[in-house]
Amino acid sequence: MIEIDELTKRYEDGVLALDHVSYKVEPGEIFCLLGANGAGKTTTINILLDFIPPTSGSATIDGHDCNKFPLEAKKYVSYVSENVQLYGMFTARQNLAFFAELAGKTGLKKKDYDGVMRTVGLPEKALRMRLKHFSKGMRQKLGIAIALLKDPPAILMDEPTSGLDPTSAQEFLAQLRRLRERGKAILMTTHDIFRAKLIADRVGIMKQGRLVAIRKKQDFKHADLEEIYMHEMQAAETV
Amino acid sequence: MIWHIIRKEMLENFLSLRFILSLLLIISLFAAGGFVFVDEYSQQLQDYWKKTNKNLSGLSEQSSQLYELAFYKQRIFRKTKTLALCAEGFEKSLPNCFEFDVFTADLPEIKGQSNFTVPHFSDIDWVFVISLVLSFVALVFAYDSICGEKEAGTLRLMLAGAIPRHKVLFGKYFGTMVTLGIPLLIGLLVNLIIVVSSEDIVFDGNVWLKIFTIILLSFLYLSIFVLLGLFISSRTAHSANCMVILLLLWVGLVILIPSFGRIISDASYDMPTQEEFERMKGEAHDQIDQNALNGKYGPFASSFNPDLDSPYANPPARARFDNALADAQNRITEGHHNQMLAQAFVGRNFTCISPVVIYQRAGETIAGTGLNHCVNLYRQIRQYQADLKEYIRSKDSEDPESLHLLSPMKMAVKNWGTISKQPVRFDSVPKFQERDLALGESLKLAIWDIGLLILFNLVFFAAAYVSFLKYDVR
């Protein structure tokens, strides 16, 4: 579904942000990319969304190359950004409607909006509230609602739990599980090891542009993910 | 404590794009202004001396016969002031040539300077750069000084420390003034260096004092805009909104209000057309003619017979008649001229709600240029006219062959000898010299404007102070 193949990115100033990274995210799977700041997690997402071109290698979504046919690839993916303000003067419904229209979903009715609000755990009356009155947690939920309305097979999430209080974070994880049940392929970057442990089917650990380890859920169900993480980080250092 | 804030403001600003852009813009404007001035000033001064000397040599030719002095049409030109560097005062479009003889004076004219087909523009003098460009830059620096810090969250941090709000305000004010002052002073320095290093222009002590005064005035003017920026910044929560309000205020104060001056002037006076003016003169002429016929000035006042012994020749009456004619014409001309001046002043008086107008006016007064220059010159010429007339009268009284009748009829002099025909020493003839006002005198004239500028400062400061004390920093 989401396929990263020997993806490499070197910036103009010489920094190697991605170094021959390869992995796949299958439908019905939550893949968490872990790593410190600057490890290359966000760069991966930026390449998938054609915000920057890769130096070599490829990133494809549902078989469509993100760099060669970006508009085609983007039809199959939704994006939940970190800490997005959305349009403060618009109501939640107006924000939803706008992005749905961009996604090509016309003719949405009130029940569609109500449904998606319920799915993400926002009260229906929040549809009429302007975004500038939303709390951070509510905005995060609305971001997911926007992604849901598009109903694509793949979802990209960039640090979605940063800054969320524990309750909202729990609700968010429940949301992810529901999405997985519907067969979505979810690529999520985070440095929240705790939540990653709770939700991920597979975890990829990135350090300085390289994918240094991939662990399946079974692997870290018993062991402590933090230990594995720290171990891999140190190991990478000594190599 | 305040010093820390000032320093922080300065450092923050020095590294910003707007400071660099301002520095570039201001320095290039002042440099351009300096070169422009040096270029044109020497040319203008040369022109002035050429014309003045031509006038004087003409005058000296006339001193071979006293009466010729009286009838010679002198042409006095307005002198180019050195301080036009600071405040040119639109002198290029103002009348600069005054023609007169001892008996009459014409309306001042514009001789050979401006291209009236080009729409109104002003030279790049200090007042132009400071009143238009620097006031804008002041707002660009001040607009986010309070609401911008609120948005960034640093205002909270600052006020979480043990510093009273008024000190923060003072610190921001002085910090912004210094940030503004640096490009201004550098620009002025560049400008002065360019001007002083040219050989034709010499500044004496008086000029330097006036320059210094104008610089102080400029800071007073710019402080108004900084305080305005601080005031609006402390009334809004978003710097974008603050910028919108300040921009519109700037447009209103700096561009729109001064433009109203013309309309106000036009509406305030009903100026006669050229034809009406001529008609007034014609009517006055007819009136005097009628008086003469009625014998007001004596018998045969309006007739002329070259033979003194003829019964129709009455020199005293004729002199009275001619003087009455000249006086009547002069009264009308002078009245018309005074009305024109009053009309021009009215517009300015009404538009001095805008600090720009006040500052321009004050700058012109101290520099000795602009409308006030024309008014002063006119007064000095009138005085000179009277002095010259007195001189001729006294010299004439020494000549026993003259009839001692000072009147503007040349034929009377030639045939009757109403004015002495003796030569006079040219050295003793009063010659016109334009006198600059001393700094003290200029300051006295500008005192109201300076007071108004100070008032603006106080008002905006009080407003900013009160606003900031109640500002919601969350």
Added chain:
Amino acid sequence: MIWKIAKKEFLLNLMTFKFAVGTIVCVVLTAVFMPVLVSDYQERLKQYNGAVAANEAELRKVKVYKNITPTIYRCPNVLSVFSEGLEKRLGYSAKIELDNIPEMSAVSTGLNPYLSIYPVLDVSLVFKIVMSVLALLVAYDVIAGERERGTLKLVLSGTVARYQVLAGKFLAGLATLVIPLTMAFIVGVLIFEFFPLVDLAGSDWVRIGLMYLASLIFLSAMYNVGLLFSCLVKKSPISLVLGLFVWVVCVIVIPNGSGYLARKIQPLEPEEKLESELKLVAENRDRELKEINKKIRSSWAGSTAGGAFNKNYILVCDKRGLEHWKKSSVLKEPVRIKYADKFLEVKQKHLSNLFKQKYLANNFSRTSPISLFENIMSALAGTDLARAQYFMDRVGMHRNSVVAYVRSKTADFSSLSYFTRSKEGDWEEGQKILEPAVDATNEAERKRVLDAFYKWRDKKIAETPALDLQDFPQFIYQPSLARSFSRAIPELALLTFISVLFFVLSFVAFMRYDVRSD
């Protein structure tokens, strides 16, 4: 897709503070300026009508052809309310006379020269300054601001191409700016209705429509400038600062600087040159006239009376006087006409220097969209230099037709009616009445004789009817809309080009714009 983005952008714009404030300010300013300007125009119109009527009255009083020296007045232009141009800087009247062909001037026709310190006030000032700032304020954060808010990433993660986003934003920006522009125009035009004396002709409406179009193009150009900056920088305050600096340069520095540059490159000839050339021509003319004087020298007696246009005419004179004046007119007047042409030639040369300088200044100032806009408005309103030249051309033609008229009526100045209405025997009649004064023994008797003479004189004046000027040539002044428009077209094209250019540049910049947050 473009339409969806445009719609969202447009709605968002309408809800912003800057839009509300900007629209209100535009409308309020127009509502304040228009009455002031229109009532000033009304005053000028009244003055014009009064002056024309006075002129007509004088024409009806004319008794000799020599005194036909009417003044032509320039009708105030109602559209000067929108763009003042040169309306108040140039003289509004021109005298028709034999000695002189009037030329364009700012100084010789009763204008108050001290008023030149004031800048112009017209409605296009509101558009030029306030609306261009508004355009910049709407445009500056259109890309950079969305990037900061994170919504740009969101939008571009959808199936929308970058060019669609930019096109949508441009359309929305234009639609946003159309609102205050249209409201201001409507308010402005409505205010005309409050002034019943002010009439707008059909062509005036077309001109106003064209001015609206020009304002639209101007605003799109300013918007695109702001758009470009928004696409070049990542932070919206920087975009704003850049935009504002460019704005200050375009509004203040370029218009003033181009005037100076033109003065430097194309300086005017010194006034002395013009004066000395005119003096030379005057001396030549005086010499020729003196020659004629010598030829026809004679002594004659007569008395004059005051006539129309403040000029005297010969009421009665003796036979020698009649002959003298007849000869004098026939010989002198053609000389004066000839030299009037020569004077004009000299002055035109001088004027063409002024024009050259002005055109150069214009060319320099074309780098600023604001100056371009001002020129277009002035051309469309009919307050530009070309219109003034058209007026002076018409005045010149009218003078020629007046001269031809006088020539035809007086058989080339040889008819007596050119300078007098006196008939043979009139002079002798007057002398007979005056004779006793010489022998008068006392003052009272002398006075009696003089009184009788004056009475006879007044009778003579009253007896002479004014000339019949029914077929006097009319002054024709018909400015053409097509000509104005053709003058505005090159600059309109340039303004459109600038608008398109900046949009294309924005397009290029946006294609490479880094949408990631830091």
